[in-house]
Amino acid sequence: MWKPDRSTRKPIYQQITDYMERRISFGEFPPGSVLPSERKLANLLGVNRSTVVLAYEELRASGIVESAQGSGTRVTKHKWGLTPKQTPNWKTYVEGGTFLPNLPFIRRIREELRKKTGIIDFASGELSNDLFPADTIRSLLQEHPFLGQLGYEDPQGYRPLRQTLVSFLEEHLQIQSTDASILITSGSQQSLYLITQCLLSPNDAVAIEDPSYSYSLPMFQSAGLRLFRLPVDEHGINPEDIITLYRQHRIRMIFLNPNFQNPTGSIMATERRIRLLEIASELGIPIVEDDPFTLTALDGNPPPTLKSLDKTGNVLYIGSLSKIAASGLRIGWLLAPQTVVDRLTDARQQMDFGLSTIPQWIAEQFISEGHFENHLKTLRRELEKKRNEMVRGLQTIMGDYMSYTLPQGGLNLWCKINREVDDFKLLDEAIKRGVLFVPGSVYGSDQGHIRISFARPHFDEILPGLSYLKEALDIHCK
């Protein structure tokens, strides 16, 4: 959001006056509506309350707002502007739309991160900046002239990247594919979005893991889908549950993250995978395998993917570079039958006209020139160090507050809090103390779980972050 610019000569209060005047004149605060309290606005903008008092005073002086004892500061009903014109009431517009907003928890966390106050981030499921292959990418950019095209790229994705991915998938994950069956998307997120928008219809029943990252995504509700849950234990979901759900609700698709599941970190047991594929095949139900983490396997022996075991073509496979190289490249891929790829390509062309060639070209160079393997070795080593530090901290700092299972890959630890807690209040306390995490209820789990990322904080932040979290727990559970 907007913040005053402290590098210019214009006084802060004057900047705030102009800013609020613009918001009022643009209809965000229609005539008669109440402005945020001085204290609240001061808080939002990171200024002293007295500065906002001055700004509101200016607005009052020019007749744009008026104050009434006890009812705050209101936009003047009839005086402002030259004529009593109406601007659109934007509030009613932003409350419309078929696409639903993010959960309040997620928005809260994002806002805290945008403030850049130096809060310790155990919330983002992302690598820390020092783990991205920044030097390699910088030298790729400088040493190899970009000869790709600057016109609209094929909306299915830059073909050399798709061709490179065919070998990549074969070599690292034993997955067979052709470049025609690959769609390049803006991370896994866009693959999921396209599937929910284009292959499923409102009221369709789908099965998702419980707890699950999918649960945190209003995109399922936005598409009007009915969600049914497959409980996850330490060996993943139980395939027989699918039969029950199918009988009861005719589920049309299953969304799974079998390796280092988000958030629990669990790996689906092999015999369950085999049974799952049998069942899906017998019932003719597609499985969407969301697979961001397999290659992070800390011991260098990634568990098999469902797709590599899939003999009947029931699995739509989603991968990406986000968690294993750099999320900021926005490179993900969907592997699917060609009819599906064609349909989704057509839709995404309408939504965003495809991705820029440039990051696709970088990803292609990064993989085909052999940089990925070296990077991955370093990444695993560093992730293991961080995971161990996090575990050490949990043991030494947390006492018996939390239990967890040691994750063998992925970026997160899923912790059970051995006390009665309220997610939201705990997050509040934690933020006050300078640490962020994701409450378990975001993933549809019962109260009493939290997800903490060991990948995102810098190594040196891990122990301090845990101490702050411990303080928050102390307050909350006292």
Add this chain to the structure above:
Amino acid sequence: MWKPDRSTRKPIYQQITDYMERRISFGEFPPGSVLPSERKLANLLGVNRSTVVLAYEELRASGIVESAQGSGTRVTKHKWGLTPKQTPNWKTYVEGGTFLPNLPFIRRIREELRKKTGIIDFASGELSNDLFPADTIRSLLQEHPFLGQLGYEDPQGYRPLRQTLVSFLEEHLQIQSTDASILITSGSQQSLYLITQCLLSPNDAVAIEDPSYSYSLPMFQSAGLRLFRLPVDEHGINPEDIITLYRQHRIRMIFLNPNFQNPTGSIMATERRIRLLEIASELGIPIVEDDPFTLTALDGNPPPTLKSLDKTGNVLYIGSLSKIAASGLRIGWLLAPQTVVDRLTDARQQMDFGLSTIPQWIAEQFISEGHFENHLKTLRRELEKKRNEMVRGLQTIMGDYMSYTLPQGGLNLWCKINREVDDFKLLDEAIKRGVLFVPGSVYGSDQGHIRISFARPHFDEILPGLSYLKEALDIHCK
């Protein structure tokens, strides 16, 4: 789509056998379904029919398909695979979804272009490759080390780019903004998409120009909107029509492209703009100003934008680099009140997690280092040459087949055909002869109009393309 690889040793027919077997085993052709005829598949894959005959023979030999006199080649009902397993019937999946496919015309044109047969392209509303600032971008990439981040970018867009755009919009288009009121999107397309998904609800009535680019976008129908038309004459739409539509249908938003309107090329008259803004303001209706072309004004005097005349904040302004620099950067922007920007930022984060920093960083450098001005001068000069060549060709080649108004900017010529024609058949004939255009009915216009781009073909292709088009007209109108 997939094509046989002529560089390997594997015989083409064998490649086709494997390819079809994979499609069958992946459920695109479920048991009992009919395969494409040999002739049709041969055509699609660009091979001799005899090659497909061989491939189908192979599939028959292995029991995967069977032939019956007169009913083509069918996938065997019960024999193939080890067990009578079901794969998902992908056809029913791809026919579902709330998001509608592109119009058949558009898909047809795109397929022709993907074949890369050297067809002359008067269809794409895009610059030709020689008009992109490729050398500048290449040297920016090589000379300036990329120091941006490789993690998730702010989904609202790379802040230095938003700040640079504030000056850009002020300097080139006399539009006032702040970086907080700018959302960076994947071209204008994504801005439109986000607006239709997040600010409007199913059954809302909206007004669009007739004819209009918007009409070619199933995204409006996908969002369940009811579309009402504002006829465009040589001076744009008539603002009084809005009052009528508002009374009858309570329209909630107006989508306009006032400068060098796509497809007609018309410029909205100043007095109409003023009246339009008055009406929108009185009725409290937002106007979405889609403005890709203003800076292409061939005489270097761009007409004013609606946004620059907007005193009450009714206009949501959409711009992009696609038509004035490079479509492949995928850089567009939406200027809107902060509540709107916040809502759309939140939604796009769920859809694609935001754009990669890298193209945003390139765009920022390109503009802030002063390259844009030089590029724009060259661009205008070259576009003027091409437009003049196109007009010369129309005069010398077309005789009295077509009438048109000379466009002063934009990338297209809107032509009325002075005969009775069927859009679709004419396109068919034109493709046979090696030239593509967009039939007017794609834009919701009556039969008898076509849009031809003078920007996309190379200079030397313009006259030959028109000759082919003339031949197609001759056949069709004989």
